Amino acid sequence: MTAGRTGAPNMPNTAESAKGPASYFPSIERAYGRPVAEWKELIRASPLTRHMELVAWLKTEHGLGHGHANALVAHTRAEDTTM
Template sequence: MFDASVRPGETDEHESLTSADRMEPKNMTTPPKGNPASYFPSIETKYGRPVQDWIDLINASPLTKHMELVGWLKTEHGLGHGHANALVAHTLAGRK
């Protein structure tokens, strides 16, 4: 990588990094894909309700489609998209 502020004979602090190290920073709080339950601790912390309350609420809803339920949790209950999506995915998977 070229850095105009580096004088001849000096090394750029990024020279020793591999190309993988220079990629976008890894978000260590992002749960692994395919595991909605990994969001549960942060959901309980942020919204102050046990996950089972949210699951019961989803199961009591007359809505049945994934994105309808996600939208409902977001608009009526103030959840963020990722949290609502994780709760709905987990709940609907349990119905199968």
């Protein structure tokens, strides 16, 4: 087992392996009951284009917390600029 790592040996620790906005994804799925792919589809389908508009929309219309909404928007927009 690696020093400082919790969990079973040889098992991936997703909280450690995910970096940046993606590190929020497991808790987003648990907290709101939807897969991240579904949230990304909603963001892409929205007529809103500005980052903070999308964050505010996710918070007011879908009840997400600020950090979760921000992570989803940031990750989705980053994916879209690299595609």
